[in-house]
Amino acid sequence: MTPQDFARLFGSNGLMQEFFDKNLASSVDASTWTLKRSADGGERAKDESLVAFQKANVIRNVFFAGGEALPRLKLDMKVVEMDTSIISIALDVDGTVLRYAHGPQISHTIVWPGARGRQEVSLQVVDNAGGQSAIKTDGAWALHRFFDKLVIAAGSKPETFTATATVNERKVIFEVTASSVQNPFRLTQLQSFRCPGQF
Numbered sequence: 001m002t003p004q005d006f007a008r009l010f011g012s013n014g015l016m017q018e019f020f021d022k023n024l025a026s027s028v029d030a031s032t033w034t035l036k037r038s039a040d041g042g043e044r045a046k047d048e049s050l051v052a053f054q055k056a057n058v059i060r061n062v063f064f065a066g067g068e069a070l071p072r073l074k075l076d077m078k079v080v081e082m083d084t085s086i087i088s089i090a091l092d093v094d095g096t097v098l099r100y101a102h103g104p105q106i107s108h109t110i111v112w113p114g115a116r117g118r119q120e121v122s123l124q125v126v127d128n129a130g131g132q133s134a135i136k137t138d139g140a141w142a143l144h145r146f147f148d149k150l151v152i153a154a155g156s157k158p159e160t161f162t163a164t165a166t167v168n169e170r171k172v173i174f175e176v177t178a179s180s181v182q183n184p185f186r187l188t189q190l191q192s193f194r195c196p197g198q199f
Contacts, residue, residue, distance in 0.1 A: 003070045003113075003140050009056075012067050016056035024053065052196035055189035062182045070113075073143065074179045078107040080162070081173040089172055090124045093143065107177070112143040121146040125167040133168035147185040150174075161186075 009015050020028075029036050033054040063071035079100040082089065088101035094114025113119065121143055122136040137145035150163040158181035163174045178184060 007070050010059045010063065012060060012064050016053060017060065020053050049196035052194060055193050058182060058189040059187065062180050062184050062187060065179060073112045073184055075110045076107045076177040077110055077174050078105045079172060080105055080175045083170045085128050086170050086172065087126045087128055092122045094118055094120055123165055123167060125170060125172065127170060135165060135167055144185060152186055
């Protein structure tokens with residue numbers, strides 16, 4: 001799916017939000033994602049189709065937090081550990097470069113899509129024998145493809161996680177802080193999303 005199609009479905013003015021606003025907003029308590037009481041005061045059964053709109057709401061909040069026209073992510077990343085056999089690494093996220101060489105652990109802000117517009121992510125590793133190895137991904141979802149190649153684990157706070165890259169049998173561990181408590185690379189609402197049934 002292209003970012004444009006993704007935005008058309010999940011964006012702030014996308015199909016899911018537009019349908020919800022026009023047809024359901026007045027009948028749904030969005031704080032609990034349940035149908036409001038009927039006119040006679042009776043309980044209304046929860047419609048399973050509301051689950052799709054609840055998931056779409058989470059997806060929209062993660063990828064379109066500032067009302068952007070296209071999906072956008074902002075992360076803070078730093079290296080917290082790497083093998084002693086690695087001399088240095090360079091993570092290039094479409095022009096924003098995080099370099100590390102066993103020094104102070106400094107956080108870098110990463111924005112996707114990047115300013116360069118090449119839609120590329122690469123992690124270059126230089127080992128103590130002078131060898132160079134890399135992980136590279138490209139395309140509109142290159143940052144997601146990059147994290148798909150890493151092992152992700154929950155961090156010490158809801159908005160943080162660790163991502164372990166293995167390059168030529170050498171490990172680099174990043175600490176990543178997302179702008180949401182929802183991990184954009186392991187978002188269960190996106191992975192399990194299905195279009196709603198009929199209303």
